[in-house]
Amino acid sequence: xxxxxxxxxxxxxxxxxxxxxxxxxxxxxxxxxxxxxxxxxxxxxxxxxxxxxxxxxxxxxxxxxxxxxxxxxxxxxxxxxxxxxxxxxxxxxxxxxxxxxxxxxxxxxxxxxxxxxxxxxxxxxxxxxxxxxxxxxxxxxxxxxxxxxxxxxxxxxxxxxxxxxxxxxxxxxxxxxxxxxxxxxxxxxxxxxxxxxxxxxxxxxxxxxxxxxxxxxxxxxxxxxxxxxxxxxxxxxxxxxxxxxxxxxxxxxxxxxxxxxxxxxxxxxxxxxxxxxxxxxxxxxxxxxxxxxxxxxxxxxxxxxxxxxxxxxxxxxxxxxxxxxxxxxxxxxxxxxxxxxxxxxxxxxxxxxxxxxxxxxxxxxxxxxxxxxxxxxxxxxxxxxxxxxxxxxxxxxxxxxxxx
Amino acid sequence: xxxxxxxxxxxxxxxxxxxxxxxxxxxxxxxxxxxxxxxxxxxxxxxxxxxxxxxxxxxxxxxxxxxxxxxxxxxxxxxxxxxxxxxxxxxxxxxxxxxxxxxxxxxxxxxxxxxxxxxxxxxxxxxxxxxxxxxxxxxxxxxxxxxxxxxxxxxxxxxxxxxxxxxxxxxxxxxxxxxxxxxxxxxxxxxxxxxxxxxxxxxxxxxxxxxxxxxxxxxxxxxxxxxxxxxxxxxxxxxxxxxxxxxxxxxxxxxxxxxxxxxxxxxxxxxxxxxxxxxxxxxxxxxxxxxxxxxxxxxxxxxxxxxxxxxxxxxxxxxxxxxxxxx
Numbered sequence: 001x002x003x004x005x006x007x008x009x010x011x012x013x014x015x016x017x018x019x020x021x022x023x024x025x026x027x028x029x030x031x032x033x034x035x036x037x038x039x040x041x042x043x044x045x046x047x048x049x050x051x052x053x054x055x056x057x058x059x060x061x062x063x064x065x066x067x068x069x070x071x072x073x074x075x076x077x078x079x080x081x082x083x084x085x086x087x088x089x090x091x092x093x094x095x096x097x098x099x100x101x102x103x104x105x106x107x108x109x110x111x112x113x114x115x116x117x118x119x120x121x122x123x124x125x126x127x128x129x130x131x132x133x134x135x136x137x138x139x140x141x142x143x144x145x146x147x148x149x150x151x152x153x154x155x156x157x158x159x160x161x162x163x164x165x166x167x168x169x170x171x172x173x174x175x176x177x178x179x180x181x182x183x184x185x186x187x188x189x190x191x192x193x194x195x196x197x198x199x200x201x202x203x204x205x206x207x208x209x210x211x212x213x214x215x216x217x218x219x220x221x222x223x224x225x226x227x228x229x230x231x232x233x234x235x236x237x238x239x240x241x242x243x244x245x246x247x248x249x250x251x252x253x254x255x256x257x258x259x260x261x262x263x264x265x266x267x268x269x270x271x272x273x274x275x276x277x278x279x280x281x282x283x284x285x286x287x288x289x290x291x292x293x294x295x296x297x298x299x300x301x302x303x304x305x306x307x308x309x310x311x312x313x314x315x316x317x318x319x320x321x322x323x324x325x326x327x328x329x330x331x332x333x334x335x336x337x338x339x340x341x342x343x344x345x346x347x348x349x350x351x352x353x354x355x356x357x358x359x360x361x362x363x364x365x366x367x368x369x370x371x372x373x374x375x376x377x378x379x380x381x382x383x384x385x386x387x388x389x390x391x392x393x394x395x396x397x398x399x400x401x402x403x404x
Numbered sequence: 405x406x407x408x409x410x411x412x413x414x415x416x417x418x419x420x421x422x423x424x425x426x427x428x429x430x431x432x433x434x435x436x437x438x439x440x441x442x443x444x445x446x447x448x449x450x451x452x453x454x455x456x457x458x459x460x461x462x463x464x465x466x467x468x469x470x471x472x473x474x475x476x477x478x479x480x481x482x483x484x485x486x487x488x489x490x491x492x493x494x495x496x497x498x499x500x501x502x503x504x505x506x507x508x509x510x511x512x513x514x515x516x517x518x519x520x521x522x523x524x525x526x527x528x529x530x531x532x533x534x535x536x537x538x539x540x541x542x543x544x545x546x547x548x549x550x551x552x553x554x555x556x557x558x559x560x561x562x563x564x565x566x567x568x569x570x571x572x573x574x575x576x577x578x579x580x581x582x583x584x585x586x587x588x589x590x591x592x593x594x595x596x597x598x599x600x601x602x603x604x605x606x607x608x609x610x611x612x613x614x615x616x617x618x619x620x621x622x623x624x625x626x627x628x629x630x631x632x633x634x635x636x637x638x639x640x641x642x643x644x645x646x647x648x649x650x651x652x653x654x655x656x657x658x659x660x661x662x663x664x665x666x667x668x669x670x671x672x673x674x675x676x677x678x679x680x681x682x683x684x685x686x687x688x689x690x691x692x693x694x695x696x697x698x699x700x701x702x703x704x705x706x707x708x709x710x711x712x713x714x715x716x717x718x719x720x721x722x723x724x725x726x727x728x729x730x731x
Contacts, residue, residue: 001650001653001654002650002653002654002657003653004657005657005661006654006657006658006660006661006662008661009595009596009597027549028545028546031544031545031547031549032541032542032544032545033612034544034559034560034561034562034565034612035557035558035559035560035612036492036496036547036549036557036558036559036560037549037555037556037557038496038549038550038551038552038555038556038557038558039551039552039555039556040551040552040553040555044555047555047597048555048557048609050596050597051595051596051597051598051609052596052609052612052613053595053610053613053614053615053658054613054614054644055614055642055643055644055645055651055654056644056645056650056651056654056655057644057645057647057651058614058644059654337542337545337546339542344481345481345484346484347480347481347536347539348536348538348539348541348542348543350538
């Protein structure tokens, strides 16, 4: 909630101009309220938004957007492994319980900073050995922007084993920083015994980066519960220092650079996006597409893609954005829109929260499988250690056997 | 059928003009449904303008011109994202080109220093039972808006916003007509970088705001032979969701920010029934040190400036009768 002061025009302007505020999310925020601002960036939106007296929930949403969150449900997370040994569910549970104790013992240090003590819930064992945890904390962001100074956040986490050595921490965050915060917290477990990492395009060559999205699109045009209707949006980027295949992603750089003036490709030419849909639906691979070839030649690669998917069994139609975010570095899947389609047309619906999470989870798991498949082609595990993809395949085989 | 559509469209156009004229108190320039030669198009095609309205924030501020389009549909599902996208793109292009034409200046005679960066689409879905604001919002968020060097803004108001503003207008009229009201006028607190608005018309950005403020001079009847005692009151309409105490607390912060606490009696309209939020309003009074409104004829010990009364605003889903009377 907004506790101490009604947001001033300065607060709103600064929140909009934050580096973490997504231009797209901001446009959607304004457009849902019936305001279409044709300008050239966040500054023009701020010019109009600072004159409007929004409602409480609106300012909360704006704050969420400024913290890097989208105005919709999203899923993100990281993988966790112990530096020295494998970790079973009992060990992980007791490490988390000890972590709770360690947070409680730091109450004085939190009090000194004027920050309430974060609350990490007790892990509860769910189906198939999953661990569910609830985490609540208040972010204190010093500065002159009152709107952003104290932000409460609540995150649900699911921890699942992905092999003998790895645990995947799946978060349903309200802002990107939530994931970072949880990651830092978990890295403190067992006296720094754990390390966390997130999937990214960083280890991939230029071809492999395109292959990730190519394989993902091929999957949704062929298999599973959801089928690709179209690609609606693409974000591309050219790294600041292109040194061939070994590209380094710079978190400080604009993450949505495009061909012209750092704008996203969607705003440059929507025909390209349509041509990609067409290529995929015709069963061709992405790299045969002229636009993709041009991108590749000029050193651009895809950073995010929004897919419109329809369910094979139900009338559900969703748009999901699959994105490798650079700052903070994380992988996320965002549920942009939900609708139901029948013979009379399409209408927007709000499906129950648990269903939203199921949909996100499906895209998240598929993306991870695709990523690991590409990664493991080039990654040679040390003798005796299974690759991530092998571990996942093995786990699936075991589950299939158990399920009969 | 097309003829029927034209009649329905023209009828909504007329009603929307009434809404702008009487509810927002904007002034219409020139005639409705005027064709203007587009100076920027190669073949110099004529383009239709439904209406052109203007308002001034205060007597010395420049005239703000708003290009207006009235749109109507039988059902929400007849609209769709692409149609909305087309409406926005067309109005945007008119906004960029037409004010440059001499013909525009001749026909509408705007002030020489007039500003032209605003357009407004008034959408009315006639099947009010099938009207779905959340559906519309979902489509609106997906509309593609091209980039422009010179920023401009197209606003879209539909059934929900129009009927809410009409409901506020009706409440204001009722208060104005009551025996306890000496005077009442819109009050736009100084917020943002626009020049102060004095209250003779509702500025564009206020249509999209969740707060509407009014300043009133009311009369408190007294016992005995002495006449009623006048006192200042702020009347506040909050159109946002009130789900819990945090939303009421937020209203309190707004009142504090705009210096309306303890300077006049407060009447706050929300979309919630005060009975449903009586526990929250009790906490609110405690936190902001305000009492309930005084009842009866005798002014109690409390100053009127220390009181707050919560009321419910109940917008109809239809247009007010005065707007449809002459169709």
